[in-house]
Amino acid sequence: MPVLREPPYRTELKPYGRALVELARENPDVLCLSGDLTRQCEADLFAQAFPDRFIHGGMAEANMIGVAAALARKGFQPFVHTFGVFATRRPLDQIVNAVAYPRLPVRLVGFMPGVSSPGGPSHQAIDDVALMRALPNLTVVDVADAVETRQAVRAVSAVAGPVYLRLKRGEIPVIFGEDHVLRLDRVEVITAISGGVDVVLFASGMMLAPALAAARALNRAGVAVRVVGVPVIKPLDTEGVLEAAATAKVLVTAENHLITGGLGSAVAETVAEAGLGRPLRRIGLRDTFAEGALTAGYLLEKYGLSTQAIIDAIWDVLGGQGPAPAAPPSKAEAGEYSPV
Amino acid sequence: MSTAPFRFSDPGIHWTVPDPDELALRVRLRAARMVARHGLGYLGQALSSAEQVAAVFAVARPGRDQLVCSPGHYVIGPFAAAAELGLIGEDAIGTYGDDGAVFEAIGTERSPVFDYTCGSLGQGLSAAAGLALAGRLRDEDGSRVFAMVSDGELEEGQVWEAAMFAAHHRLDRLTVLLDANNSQVDGPVDTITTIEPIAAKWEAFGWHAADVDGHDTRAVAAALERAGAETARPSAIICRTSLKHGLDCLPADADGHFIKLPPGLADAAVAELTVKLRNLETPGARPA
Numbered sequence: 242m243p244v245l246r247e248p249p250y251r252t253e254l255k256p257y258g259r260a261l262v263e264l265a266r267e268n269p270d271v272l273c274l275s276g277d278l279t280r281q282c283e284a285d286l287f288a289q290a291f292p293d294r295f296i297h298g299g300m301a302e303a304n305m306i307g308v309a310a311a312l313a314r315k316g317f318q319p320f321v322h323t324f325g326v327f328a329t330r331r332p333l334d335q336i337v338n339a340v341a342y343p344r345l346p347v348r349l350v351g352f353m354p355g356v357s358s359p360g361g362p363s364h365q366a367i368d369d370v371a372l373m374r375a376l377p378n379l380t381v382v383d384v385a386d387a388v389e390t391r392q393a394v395r396a397v398s399a400v401a402g403p404v405y406l407r408l409k410r411g412e413i414p415v416i417f418g419e420d421h422v423l424r425l426d427r428v429e430v431i432t433a434i435s436g437g438v439d440v441v442l443f444a445s446g447m448m449l450a451p452a453l454a455a456a457r458a459l460n461r462a463g464v465a466v467r468v469v470g471v472p473v474i475k476p477l478d479t480e481g482v483l484e485a486a487a488t489a490k491v492l493v494t495a496e497n498h499l500i501t502g503g504l505g506s507a508v509a510e511t512v513a514e515a516g517l518g519r520p521l522r523r524i525g526l527r528d529t530f531a532e533g534a535l536t537a538g539y540l541l542e543k544y545g546l547s548t549q550a551i552i553d554a555i556w557d558v559l560g561g562q563g564p565a566p567a568a569p570p571s572k573a574e575a576g577e578y579s580p581v
Numbered sequence: 582m583s584t585a586p587f588r589f590s591d592p593g594i595h596w597t598v599p600d601p602d603e604l605a606l607r608v609r610l611r612a613a614r615m616v617a618r619h620g621l622g623y624l625g626q627a628l629s630s631a632e633q634v635a636a637v638f639a640v641a642r643p644g645r646d647q648l649v650c651s652p653g654h655y656v657i658g659p660f661a662a663a664a665e666l667g668l669i670g671e672d673a674i675g676t677y678g679d680d681g682a683v684f685e686a687i688g689t690e691r692s693p694v695f696d697y698t699c700g701s702l703g704q705g706l707s708a709a710a711g712l713a714l715a716g717r718l719r720d721e722d723g724s725r726v727f728a729m730v731s732d733g734e735l736e737e738g739q740v741w742e743a744a745m746f747a748a749h750h751r752l753d754r755l756t757v758l759l760d761a762n763n764s765q766v767d768g769p770v771d772t773i774t775t776i777e778p779i780a781a782k783w784e785a786f787g788w789h790a791a792d793v794d795g796h797d798t799r800a801v802a803a804a805l806e807r808a809g810a811e812t813a814r815p816s817a818i819i820c821r822t823s824l825k826h827g828l829d830c831l832p833a834d835a836d837g838h839f840i841k842l843p844p845g846l847a848d849a850a851v852a853e854l855t856v857k858l859r860n861l862e863t864p865g866a867r868p869a
Contacts, residue, residue, distance in 0.1 A: 251856065277730075286755075292680060293718075294718075296714070299742075299745070299746070300744070301739075301742035301745070301746065302703075302743035303707070303739040303742055304710070304739055304743045304746050305705055305707075305739070306706045307706075307707025307708050307710075307711060307739070307743065308707050308708075308710055308711035308714065308743075309711065310708065310711065311707070311708040311709070311710070311711025311712045311715060311716075312695075312711050312715050314697070314708075314711075314712070314715075315711075315712065315715035315716075315719065317718070318714075334701055334704075335704060335707070335739070337701075337710065338699050338700075338701045338704060339704060339707070340701065342690060343690050391640065444703065447614070556790075
């Protein structure tokens with residue numbers, strides 16, 4: 242069981258960017274391509290350290306994917322950077338034909354997942370996991386904190402085929418202890434509970450923090466919730482999912498994404514195919530785009546991705562009596578992160 | 582005769598093209614036979630590009646330069662050329678378009694001959710630019726990248742993204758062979774989208790451009806040589822062509838994109854091209 246820090250979490254800036262520079266120092270084949278969002282995708286550190294291996298793609302994602310794929314064909318290891326929406330929707334056919342089908346080691350790094358930013362529907366990657374998960378040969382990674390982010394760079398560089406790496410932008414919380422090891426081949430039980438398990442709560446990416454907060458509040462109210470981290474949506478560790486799911490009365494998934502096509506769907510398919518009959522609730526965007534925000538917190542609450550929303554869903558599916566437990570207040574000083 | 586799959590740039594590969602005009606004619610004849618087996622197919626693409634294919638095989642350095650076929654429907658031409666040059670065995674090329682064949686009619690990752698091909702139109706130039714950039718990053722700047730591109734593909738935005746990218750990066754080892762046959766599935770390109778002036782567009786994007794008769798093998802080859810002398814910009818050779826060129830027996834209303842070749846017409850096509858080949862090899866010396 243990994244060591245967990247307590248919220249409010251301290252945050253780090255550019256854990257991805259620093260890790261990429263470290264990897265590039267060791268591996269001269271690592272290249273960095275950027276689609277006009279270099280600083281926002283933490284690739285400015287690479288551009289400063291290795292200007293000869295940094296390639297501006299400009300606002301031309303389709304071409305950038307094609308160029309990256311050809312570079313990969315010639316033995317390079319290109320990391321391609323832009324926001325998640327532009328990395329997946331705009332060049333989908335290019336990813337399919339130039340990257341996924343030939344199974345090339347292109348690493349697509351998409352920042353600003355789900356409703357984590359107030360950029361409006363045009364900038365919110367709410368379907369990126371679904372799009373990438375639909376493609377043969379793709380590995381889809383959605384990590385939860387700075388410790389995992391740092392390790393993800395090296396981990397995805399060891400994957401033989403293409404990878405979509407989904408990363409939060411800006412201040413990245415440190416949720417795990419430093420000795421936490423990111424594994425791409427298995428889900429991880431994150432919270433220990435003694436005795437029987439009422440709920441197994443599968444969470445990916447940014448939803449791990451509210452999942453942990455919800456579990457804590459529910460555990461205090463006598464509901465035994467076990468949180469399972471799912472950093473890799475595809476290929477899903479189905480064995481690990483089933484092993485965890487079998488211990489629970491109820492299953493819940495939490496993802497910063499539409500509930501269709503991503504984590505919730507992957508878990509549902511796995512559990513249903515195994516004939517494991519369990520009620521399932523999926524936390525995430527429900528067939529909607531997300532409008533009207535200055536802050537991410539507003540959107541997460543409005544569209545049911547808050548800690549309270551997770552608590553309420555679990556309370557509801559278990560038929561809890563009386564009002565659901567209240568989520569802890571989301572308190573964070575500057576430089577700290579606390580889930581809403 | 583080699584039957585092992587090869588790519589243009591495989592080290593150790595070798596071929597020579599003694600007479601590019603003869604190779605162009607052989608590509609037509611071979612392609613007619615390949616398509617005749619199924620009664621229909623991408624014969625027009627071979628008729629349109631035969632001289633470009635012959636010229637690029639004549640000018641390219643085997644095992645060093647690279648070939649990209651952006652419109653995957655055009656693989657038939659280079660397949661036919663490779664077979665005529667002894668680079669693909671008769672048994673292998675004889676499976677073209679069959680169920681289970683490596684030689685699919687629209688290029689795939691398994692297609693031999695090419696360093697890159699793709700059936701989803703408009704993507705090849707980005708790949709060609711990436712290959713040229715890889716050559717520079719690897720200090721292998723001498724390797725040229727020849728990219729077959731079709732005029733209909735100019736309607737795809739990605740082509741122009743790639744054109745800007747290649748010019749910005751001064752990828753002078755990159756040469757586009759643009760098959761301007763004024764044909765796309767819905768009809769003549771110029772009735773669907775105005776893509777002219779083609780050469781001026783490439784020049785405005787920072788490319789060296791040449792506009793040539795695409796059925797003049799020597800003109801295409803000369804333009805390829807001239808493009809190789811560029812030192813700071815990529816080149817586009819606009820080859821003016823027809824999908825029915827060099828095969829007089831085709832009906833006037835034949836759909837060039839996907840030519841129907843029933844047995845009678847197939848026999849006539851093979852007979853016509855066989856005569857033309859004999860006449861080319863030994864003008865006036867042998868009876869037809």
